[in-house]
Amino acid sequence: MKKFLLFVLILCAAGGLYYYLDCKNKAPEQIPEPKLSSIEQLKDQKLAAQRGTVGQMIAEDLLGGRSEELLTTFEKYVDAVSALRQKKIRAIIMDEQPAKRFVKEIEGLAIMKQELANESYAIGFKKGNTDLVNKVNAALNEIKSDGTLDKIFDKYYNGDLKQINPDEIDFNLNADGGKLVVGTEAGFAPYELKVGDSYIGVDIEMCAAIAKKLNMSLVIENMNFDALPMAVNSGKVDMICAGFTVTEDRKKNMDFSENYVVNAKHVALVRADDYEQ
């Protein structure tokens, strides 16, 4: 027991020492590089993006031949934001809505005004699964025209995520039309987020509405973003709905529904003290 206490204490002492030295080392300010003011400056800076996203492609284009050296890809956005706050990277290339949420919830972050790209989100299907694409498109058009989709957007873009109760989302579990298995990466608020045992988000509620129209029960499969194309093409999931941007490259390997979000901007998330408008 005493040995254990000793061990823990030494560990704590080492941790305390590290923490102390860390605080001390912070004092001398580095010679300030010119603060960021335009997207052009990002061309030779350390950038980050989530693996497999359009943000990664944009960053690669931006950095050109130096992307191997300067671009870090992360599995989860939280990791990328931590790296940004620890000054390991200068900017994260990501979608506007999630970036807005980070700015709202974490102090000291800012979004660069200039946008990087303007794209659309759609639901992805296995190549050749035309039957399901048509059915989902029909359902999507219905919820677009009866205003359901706009209500969902309003709820998530303007409301407080913390107030949303996941139990209110109807996954239509008693439907007799079989299962609609949807793959997603639930770390991408406001589009998808895991709360307790369940999920909330624009994509989740939209899929729930679609499942209802198709008389199917909705099953959410939560996985890493870069595993999603693999999952839909192997048949693990019927479709993927994860703020998935339509690109020409992706169209070669996948079928897409009609767009449900247009004007999905990609922006650069930076530290507020590093940004001059």
Next chain:
Amino acid sequence: MTMNNKTRGDYFLGLCLIILIFLLYRSGFFTVEAWQNFVDHFYQNFIEKDRYMMLVKGLRSTIFMTLFATLIGVAVGIILSVIRVAHAGGIHIPVLNALADCYIAVLRGTPAMVQLLIWNFTIFASARDLNKMYIAILAFGLNSGAYVAEIFRGGIEAIDRGQMEAARSLGLSYGKSMRLVILPQAIRNVVPMLFNEFIVLLKETSVAGYIGIDDLTRAGQNIQALTMEHSQPLIMVAIIYLLIVMFLSYLVRRLEKYLSRSRRG
């Protein structure tokens, strides 16, 4: 001045404590704001909306997965090791032996995470209604089987050759001598190592999040995504793993002591 080990330990402990308090004090750890900040974040990460339940459920699936994977591992391991030992001991079963060799080489030669992804996305690609948990148990269990086989082989080979010779000269068949004489002793020798395998697996299952199982690690990541805080959930997850592993290591030590005592008697 003479000082026995015990008092020296006490002094050292006290010294460490003083240094720790001093350092924490100097780094502003005892200010009200820092403490309040810590408590706020702690509340947000674990208490608010019962978020600790995510960790509890994650822990439950981690332990469930580890337990059954170890059981599969032990079963597969015993079979494989017996095949290999029998082959070396004169019962020639070339096809089975080659298969066992191949199995162990492949499963030990590739990372468990890669195997897990292959099981989930390639082999069971179209098995949609199969619970992912079973796939993970199978993947980790078969992987562990290759390691357990080596553990058992070591355990069997550690039994004196004379035992086998004596059993055979008494007229027991090879299978019977193996089952009744060698294996019981070998199993007793390797039980602590099997517990260690359990500990290794417990940590290895932390990659199960890749196929979408909400194990303990993934639960921590889910909390991260909810509260957008990086350190606390991760450190909490680490502490939970550490406590379980330390408890299990303690059990292993007790078990080793117990086993060595009963052998002496």
